[in-house]
Amino acid sequence: MSLPETWIPHRREDGELVGWIEPVGDGFVPFDLLGRPRAEAPIDWLPAEETLEEIGIGYLADIYALRVEDGGWVRARIVEVSTTDIGVKEDDFGDVGAPVSSYRVPFPIDDRLVPFADAPGAVRSAFS
Template structure:
C-alpha cells in the first residue's frame, strides 16, 4: 500500500493524480503511481512538475513480471491501479496460462518482481501471435 503520509501530486490542467510526494526534510521526494522514486528530492514545485512532465504513459507500456509458476519472466500489461495494489494481466504467448491471466501485486512495486519492458510500449496481446 502506498504510505498514507505520501500525498497525491495532481496535474494542474485536469486534476489527475500523476504520482505522490513525500516530505523529506525540507524537500519532497516524488514517486510515480507505482511507488517508484522519480529522481532525487527537490523543492515542492520542482518535484510536482517532474511528475507532471513524466505523465502517465508508462502505465500503458508492456511490463515484465517474474511470475512464480514460470521459469522465465513474462510480458504483462497493467489493467488496474489504486493505492493498495496494481493488477497486471499476462500478455505473453510463451506463458502456459491464458492471455489476460490477472496477478495482483502490492504497492509500492518490488523492482525485482515487476519492471518496465526494455523494448518500450509494443503492441498489447500480440506477442508471439502469427500474422495472417
Template sequence: MIPNHWIRHLREEDLELVGYIIPTGDGRFVPATLFGYPLAEAGDRADAESVLDAAGLSYLADTWMLRNEDEEPFQVEIVESSPDRVVVRNVDFGREDDYGARIPLDVPTDQLSRR
C-alpha cells in the same frame, strides 16, 4: 496501501491523481507512479512536481517487467491501478502457459520495473 505520508499529486486541468511525491526525510522528494515506482531521483519538491506533470499517466501505457522471487522477470502491462493494488497482465510471449493472466500486486510494490 499507499503510505499516509506520501503526497498526492493531481493533474491541474482535471484534478486527476497522476502519482505521489514521497518525502525522503532530508528535505528532498521522489516523484512516484500510482503504484510507487520512482520516476526520478530525489530532488526538491518543485522538480518532483514537474516530473509528475510531464509524465501524467503515460507510464500506465508502458511495458513493465515483473519480478517474482523464484522466476525470471517477464513482461507485463498495467491493467488497473488504485491506492490498494495494481493489476498487471502477462504480455510475455515466452510464457505461453499463462499469457494474458492477470496478476494483482499490493501497492506500493517493488516488483515492477520499466522495460
C-alpha cells in the same frame, strides 16, 4: 503495504492524479502511480511537481516484464492501479478474447514488475 500517510497527492490541472510527493528532510521526493521514487534525492517542491507532470501517466500503457512463480518472465500489461495493489495481465497483443493469466502485485511496486527493456532475462509471452 498501502499508501504512506506522509505522501501528498499531486494532480494535474485537469484533476487527474499523477503521483505523490513525500516530505523528506528539507526537500521532497516525487513518487509515480506505481509507488516508484522519481528523484534520486529530495528536491524542492516545484521540481517535484514538475517531475510528476512531465512523467504523466503514459507509462501505465507501456509493456512490462513480470516475474512469475516459476522464476521466469512474461510480457505483461498493467490493467489496474490502486494504493493497495496493481493488476497485471499477460500481454494479449490486443486480442481481448485471448486466454491470458492475470496477476496481483503489491503497491508500491517491487522488482517483480519492470519495464520490458529492463527485464534481466528472456521474456516469454502467451503467443510465443
